[in-house]
Amino acid sequence: MSSLSYAAGDSLTMLRRNLKHALRYPSMTVTVVAMPLVMLLLFNYVFGGALGSGISGAPTGGGSYIDYVAPGIILMAATSGALSTAISVCSDMTEGIVNRFRTMSISRASFLTGHVVGSVIQTLISIALVLGVALLMGFRPTATPVEWLATIGVLTLLILALTWLAAAMGLIAKNVETAGNLPMPLTFLPFLGSAIVPPESMPAGLRWFAEYQPFTPVIETLRGLLMGTEIGNNWLIALAWCLGLTLTGYLWARTAFTRNTKC
């Protein structure tokens, strides 16, 4: 076998290990899914009435607030997945088994790849659940099959970016508590974008931030694909952010893992 297929095989072994963990100890997965679900219920049923009438002039596509907020909540499910990645990478690093992996003749990246791919799969599943609940609550996307595929693609790219960043955070965190806190800004960022309300309703400074932060073009792209609102060049900006962040996260994580090895 070539070294590349060894690397793929090792990553697959690591992925199996992580999925087994997730299936056997689902509490983390449940938390990850529960958070965006609670947000969805909260924003639609509790704040929805007031927010919905407040932004009625904004391009929501359909008429109801759920059509505006659902894509934003879907994005939150992605950030919530990142949180669990950081925690699981960090707690895994405190286990002696990682040192065993390091003394074995296995592909260096496989440990991280296994974690990241496992997290992407888990997060996609949790997004599917959130989407399902949103549909039950009256979310009516107008997307064509091609647009649905594009939605899945954009989401996967975003999750990949967030997960690599979170993996790096999990590696540099000294303990599991810190690992749980480091990605917090990521989970908070969608609020300061167009996830819940349009940036036009925000004060000037915040509005500027909301318009230029990475999540807004992603949300706008999702909203456009699902609800048929105007996308413009948002898809291009979203793509650039996702690829840039993935690369940053990957390089950061790889360096952090190697540095840990040499400690």
Added chain:
Amino acid sequence: MPMAIPMPATPTAPTRSPLPPAITASGLSKSYGDKVVLDGIDLHVPEGTVFALLGPNGAGKTTTVQILSTLISANAGQVRIAGHDLTHEVDAVRAVIGVTGQFAALDNLLTAHENLMLMADLLHLRRHEGRRRAAELLHRFELSEAAKKPVSTFSGGMRRKLDLAMTLVGKPRIIFLDEPTTGLDPRSRRTMWEIIRGLVTDDGVTIFLTTQYLEEADQLADRIAVLDQGRLVAEGTADELKRLVPGGHIRLRFGDPRAFDAAAALFASATRDSEDLALRIPADGSIGTLRAVLDSLDGAQLRAEALTVHTPDLDDVFLTLTARTRPGAGANSRKESVR
């Protein structure tokens, strides 16, 4: 007992021709900032032997194992493991070594069987070969019954056994054991010792172990090196090391003062303990010396109540050797041990 099933693979022929060294190191150094952890140590471990690195906490034992097992890199020094250069042929080194560290390197969320299968997969064994190996090792370490239980429910002794079993999945030729019995109860410790001995005699594996227990080094090791503050302060067999420190003697106790006085006159070099009616005659512990003492007693028709032979144990050696650098506490413990 644990080692009933011999391992099938014994690739090395039993012929004891000149053995190639399993591990050689020269001038191995490591420091973190200003703190020197290893200060140029040399090692030579022949294949198929047990080498014990003995030292107090913080002496640099774990650092040595971490360097030799490719976990961290040294600042200076040459190391060859099974003929492979440690810095330039890392993968070749990793392919022949196995490491069982101080902290159990297990996946707590998986079962014992899954842990072993994880190793088999990472070693790219075929599925059925992996299964066979896992079953064999579980049986060998008496873990078959617990095979399907999550490792988090295991006792300390079971964890340590599984840890070693995981190391053995890859049939390593050289095994590093970092304090393999620290924290184990006496029974589990003995079981571990049996297992380690079995690895050497049945499989011809080379063992490099660190320990702070002198008894463990004495029990297991062919050669022992004493590490103190990053330097090797002594190296040799247990007996050689024991000879480094004085203190061996024959103690004779007598039933009445007359015999005691007569015997004291007989052995000029003896020190008297009038209270116990006992004599301490300096001796190297050899049978010749013992016989000479008995012959002299017989010649003078003296009867001793009790005879005991005292040889310095590794505790004496350890405390003597590691006391030099620490005059305060070390000197005191030395006195204690001699008494």
